[in-house]
Amino acid sequence: MNFCKIISLLSVCAILPAYAQSPGGINSGLVIWMKAETGWTAATWTNQSTTPLFAGISQLNVGGTTAPAKINNAGFNFNDAIQFTAGAGNVTGIAYSTTNTYSTTNFYGGSTAATKNVTYFGVSNSANFDLFSNFWSNMTTGQCGANRCNSGFRTNSVQFGNATQAIVYPATSRNNIGVGRRVSSTNRSSFINGIETNSTASDTFNDQGNYAFSIGYWPVFFANYAIPEILWYNRNLSNVEINRVNSYLALKYGTTLTQTTAQNYTAGDGTTVYWDNPSANVGGAFIYNIFGIGRDDASGLHQRISNSANNSGTTTTSGSYLTISTNNNFTASNTSANHTDISANNNYLMISDNGGALNTYSTAISGIPNIQRSNRIWQAQKTGSAIGCVYYQFNSITNPTANQRYYLIAADNPTFTTNVSIKEISVSGGTATIQVNQNAGTSNYFTIGLWDNTNIADVADTPFGIDLTKTSGWKPTSKNGYMQINSVGKSLVLTRVASTAAITSPIEGMLIFDTSDNTTKVYNGTAWRALGIIFNRFCN
Structure with a gap:
């Protein structure tokens, strides 16, 4: 390319208009x-x-x-x-x-x-x-x-x-x-x-x-x-056009675009839909308390922390029950100095829920015994891959008693049967914080589960042990006992079966080695689950 052509191109670049954010x-x-x-x-x-x-x-x-x-x-x-x-x-x-x-x-x-x-x-x-x-x-x-x-x-x-x-x-x-x-x-x-x-x-x-x-x-x-x-x-x-402007304002200020008439959230490029009404209606109506974080360069918007502005003053409809942030800071204003930036344009994480009652735990989850989930289920819709680990903070959770534990339960479907992850969360002063990997799974539904043994009766003393002495009447008893098997060069071999179908009457806690897929499995009372295979959605 000769000198004149270079000067010509530079002149064209000089007169091109600057990119206008709006x-x-x-x-x-x-x-x-x-x-x-x-x-x-x-x-x-x-x-x-x-x-x-x-x-x-x-x-x-x-x-x-x-x-x-x-x-x-x-x-x-x-x-x-x-x-x-x-x-x-x-x-x-x-x-x-x-x-x-x-x-x-x-x-x-x-x-x-x-x-x-x-x-x-x-x-x-x-x-x-x-x-x-x-x-x-x-x-x-x-x-x-x-x-x-x-x-x-x-x-x-x-x-x-x-x-x-x-x-x-x-x-x-x-x-x-x-x-x-x-x-x-x-x-x-x-x-x-x-x-x-x-x-x-x-x-x-x-x-x-x-x-x-x-x-x-x-x-x-x-x-x-x-x-x-x-x-x-x-x-x-x-x-x-009004929908695009409303989407910008709604994402920025935590406003829910009312879904009595279906509305998507559309980015400033006019083509990227980062919250989709049809997707929110799969397996339920996850159309309430819509909010999120995201970066929309065309609008000049970079939202790093967010919760829903919906708040009637009651926990059953309050959207501010959950806040998400790019870092573990849930009080500072939305600036780059206070929160980690989202690294690329047109990346979003949007949260909505089913409008279920908060702090009400009445539904069992298949395969997870003794835990009741909240009536409130959230759905996460993510656009792009630049948003990975995100901090969730739940507010106004009823503080647990000595006999209670809370868990965050996440899955790829709203019935919590596919790629299920579960992790205990610590609640202090009604608040719990956990870091979730948004790049794990094809879809993300999550809820809070409560394990409560307040009304579970204590186990009575029962005979326990292995007797090799043939001593008459040897029947030791122990609460919360355990069995220890030691060997210098030998190992314990579990019962080996061709498939779980070979166990016609399984009972909760039963262990086997399934030779059909070479996995160790435990029966949890409703289903056989493989040990050591975990779908992990949690960071750290």
């Missing part, structure tokens, strides 16, 4: 992207969009005494949020707002009032999204009236000018994902955790006066909760 990989039309972890100061919040409507948004103070503050790991799945604190009656406070310098053409797409369109997103652990983010007019007369031709989130609704679309928030969740979308004057939608409510009623689009954009404020009220992230697109996103 929520769910959806960059077209993104005019506002406010993230708590990037670009925030108390005075100014910087817009992270590559095509921003404004560079940043400044602080607005109306009699406020407490400025917004960044909080870490406070209910947003170990990620940052900005805490807003309003004064009495929410009529004073400090928030963020532009001046009234915009028209609807700045934040809506479409060429006419009838076809103007927009899509906006928010994540909130408040009872509703009131005052979350809004465009509002300086006009309070005419068609605008007291509503100020508002577009954005208000109490239990999303708004588009004077048109209101109801949105209902589930009572047993936090970190809800709300979406408002206007396609046309007869097509508006609200979404909550991915479930759409649509309206075809005709609206009258209002475009009067000049508009300001505010976060945590709407004249004349202030928010009194935390806000982690805000997204506005000046076009109507398709349902497929």
Whole structure:
């Protein structure tokens, strides 16, 4: 290659655009992207969009005494949020707002009032999204009236000018994902955790006066909760695109995309599905409390620690019962300094469960005697091989008595009969931690088992021993006795059989050597199991 060609190639590389990260990989039309972890100061919040409507948004103070503050790991799945604190009656406070310098053409797409369109997103652990983010007019007369031709989130609704679309928030969740979308004057939608409510009623689009954009404020009220992230697109996103953005937000903030209508979790590349609804419905409905860790470079997301945001305050439905992390740290925020990075893009580990009651152990597992499993079963769906050993921490486990032991039981199927692994877990203060190898097995289902001998009667003294002396009446007794056989150069030979079928009436504890496959086997009361062959899913 000659010098001129080299210079030509370098010139082409120099003008190629930089790779743009965006929520769910959806960059077209993104005019506002406010993230708590990037670009925030108390005075100014910087817009992270590559095509921003404004560079940043400044602080607005109306009699406020407490400025917004960044909080870490406070209910947003170990990620940052900005805490807003309003004064009495929410009529004073400090928030963020532009001046009234915009028209609807700045934040809506479409060429006419009838076809103007927009899509906006928010994540909130408040009872509703009131005052979350809004465009509002300086006009309070005419068609605008007291509503100020508002577009954005208000109490239990999303708004588009004077048109209101109801949105209902589930009572047993936090970190809800709300979406408002206007396609046309007869097509508006609200979404909550991915479930759409649509309206075809005709609206009258209002475009009067000049508009300001505010976060945590709407004249004349202030928010009194935390806000982690805000997204506005000046076009109507398709349902497929909304799913990709929702997947990004759900993975980041531990939100369960509601499965009353089947929804997958889709990566920012638009093709990788890292939680699959059909797979979650094999052998049961493992569609509750969905959360996970993963790396999505197209979205700029690297989630290293996670639990489900679902929490109704009871252990039977709480998703935060289980936390997973790339290292043995379950308190620090989601940063590279605090947790081990995931080494490659598009690698994910997603956890969901069957919604069964926690701390209730009532189901026996075939082949594992004297242990009852929890009614709660979890399913792990893994994408890629970069996530190997992961730490699991179970919370709010009932502390064991002296006669109880807890075990983590994992298998390739939800009935726990294929490639079963079992390991005792130590519970202290209601918490147990164990490291699991996610690269072991084709599928992963796991649960907690309880061994409890509280109601098992003590074994009475029984004759025990081998008598070679022919002493009359020699019958020693012993509790918990054992037999020792010593030899200098000989070994013990177990009963050799052609197959387990040769033992027509096996009893629990029986040992044989099966010559059909040259393995030593023990009968556990229900099945013969080979000794020394263990399918190990546990690290260390």
